[in-house]
Amino acid sequence: MDITSPCVVTLTWILSDAQGQLIDELSDPVEFFYGGDDLLPKVEEALEGQTTGFEAHLHLEPENAFGDYDAGLLCYEARELFPEQIEPGMQFDGLPEGAATPDMPEDLTYTVTEVYPEHVVLDANHPLAGMALRLELKVVDVREATAAETEAGSVEPPVVIMGGPPPGASLH
Numbered sequence: 678m679d680i681t682s683p684c685v686v687t688l689t690w691i692l693s694d695a696q697g698q699l700i701d702e703l704s705d706p707v708e709f710f711y712g713g714d715d716l717l718p719k720v721e722e723a724l725e726g727q728t729t730g731f732e733a734h735l736h737l738e739p740e741n742a743f744g745d746y747d748a749g750l751l752c753y754e755a756r757e758l759f760p761e762q763i764e765p766g767m768q769f770d771g772l773p774e775g776a777a778t779p780d781m782p783e784d785l786t787y788t789v790t791e792v793y794p795e796h797v798v799l800d801a802n803h804p805l806a807g808m809a810l811r812l813e814l815k816v817v818d819v820r821e822a823t824a825a826e827t828e829a830g831s832v833e834p835p836v837v838i839m840g841g842p843p844p845g846a847s848l849h
Contacts, residue, residue: 682712713830746807
């Protein structure tokens with residue numbers, strides 16, 4: 678079966694930064710909905726019309742991957758707004774109740790980057806924002822999407838979403 682929208686592609690990949698440093702290796706095949714938000718547009722473009730066994734080596738500039746880093750998505754909030762066990766790497770859907778930083782988007786995932794006695798540093802940029810990436814991918818399988826997958830625009834449950842925000846636990 679050729680890869681056309683909508684369908685489900687099963688992929689493996691090796692994701693590296695522009696200098697070749699390994700970021701992620703997806704060695705166990707994972708299904709992605711093709712024609713929705715599971716994959717980056719440039720990845721979908723490379724897969725269009727291909728079939729099982731196809732391999733590609735892609736170079737993705739930030740604008741074709743996770744965007745440029747936006748310093749405006751960085752904020753500092755009072756330490757008292759967070760759980761006692763807070764640590765860097767934790768993620769929150771939106772800012773905590775009582776957040777004081779004006780005009781921050783409420784619908785983003787914020788990652789804790791630093792914890793200080795008086796404040797916590799939060800970053801709503803995707804962890805790979807601002808980075809050029811190398812992606813070596815292989816199509817392991819292609820199948821028709823189910824009606825539920827087509828309606829959702831995603832494979833359920835999404836294990837890895839390459840086009841959206843990083844998965845994270847909501848702690849508030």
